Amino acid sequence: MSTSRITFLKGHGTENDFVIVPDPDNALDLPAPVVARLCDRRAGIGGDGLLHVVRSAAHPEARGMAGRAEWFMDYRNADGSVAEMCGNGVRVFARYLQRAGHVAEGDLDVATRGGIKRVHIAKDGDVTVSMGRAVLPEDGVTVTVDGRSWDARNVNMGNPHAVAFVEDLAHAGELRSVPPFGPQSVYPDGVNIEFVVDRGPRHVAMRVHERGSGETRSCGTGACAVAVAAARRDGADPARTGAPATYTVDLPGGTLVITEYPDGGIDMTGPAVIVAEGVIDPAWLETMIG
Numbered sequence: 001m002s003t004s005r006i007t008f009l010k011g012h013g014t015e016n017d018f019v020i021v022p023d024p025d026n027a028l029d030l031p032a033p034v035v036a037r038l039c040d041r042r043a044g045i046g047g048d049g050l051l052h053v054v055r056s057a058a059h060p061e062a063r064g065m066a067g068r069a070e071w072f073m074d075y076r077n078a079d080g081s082v083a084e085m086c087g088n089g090v091r092v093f094a095r096y097l098q099r100a101g102h103v104a105e106g107d108l109d110v111a112t113r114g115g116i117k118r119v120h121i122a123k124d125g126d127v128t129v130s131m132g133r134a135v136l137p138e139d140g141v142t143v144t145v146d147g148r149s150w151d152a153r154n155v156n157m158g159n160p161h162a163v164a165f166v167e168d169l170a171h172a173g174e175l176r177s178v179p180p181f182g183p184q185s186v187y188p189d190g191v192n193i194e195f196v197v198d199r200g201p202r203h204v205a206m207r208v209h210e211r212g213s214g215e216t217r218s219c220g221t222g223a224c225a226v227a228v229a230a231a232r233r234d235g236a237d238p239a240r241t242g243a244p245a246t247y248t249v250d251l252p253g254g255t256l257v258i259t260e261y262p263d264g265g266i267d268m269t270g271p272a273v274i275v276a277e278g279v280i281d282p283a284w285l286e287t288m289i290g
């Protein structure tokens with residue numbers, strides 16, 4: 001990784017926060033230990049993950065999508081591991097592109113490892129992401145915390161989720177470590193685990209342990225997974241009713257609105273904010289990677 005001047009920004013979507021590293025030509029090497037240190041809240045900049053901003057044509061994993069999406073969100077978890085998708089991250093990614101002058105209000109496509117995502121930047125500041133369709137494998141898991149156990153619904157939103165409906169969000173425990181679940185063979189590469197309570201008609205609240213990051217203030221793909229699981233539980237599957245199902249999902253960091261349509265498409269709407277911009281100290285970076 002070059003130790004020349006490297007700019008960064010800090011942003012969040014419903015307090016799911018990210019270090020943003022613009023690198024249009026994919027010139028930076030970002031090994032996992034470097035990403036983890038940048039995301040460290042005490043020894044680095046701090047974030048739930050890192051958004052590496054690269055032109056699709058410049059990244060080997062995204063070149064096949066370059067004809068549809070100019071920009072690729074090379075997303076990393078806080079521990080440095082590579083992830084398929086991050087719903088809140090896509091909104092913040094789009095807000096950065098707008099701030100940098102690469103895009104304007106309206107529609108754009110963003111390439112991710114979970115496929116191309118259609119994004120709409122509204123005049124009121126909210127950002128809507130078309131998250132694609134959920135896949136609901138039949139095999140689920142049992143999640144156990146402090147002697148309580150729940151059956152969790154398996155929902156894949158381009159990344160894996162296990163959704164458990166509970167009586168009290170406190171029953172999720174501390175969520176810094178992965179809640180025990182089994183059988184582990186259902187999620188060989190790990191899983192995001194959501195704990196959900198009802199707040200009212202089509203209104204739920206959740207906490208989440210994000211794979212590779214611990215408990216976060218918000219998780220966009222997790223909110224989508226929760227809305228899908230709630231709609232199936234409530235008999236509101238749009239494919240069967242023929243009507244869209246909209247759920248309000250409260251997270252520790254804010255509120256997202258999730259709509260699933262009869263064709264299976266899912267939209268997620270919420271805020272996206274850029275809060276700071278700066279330069280990584282080359283001397284600090286050199287000692288970190290030396």
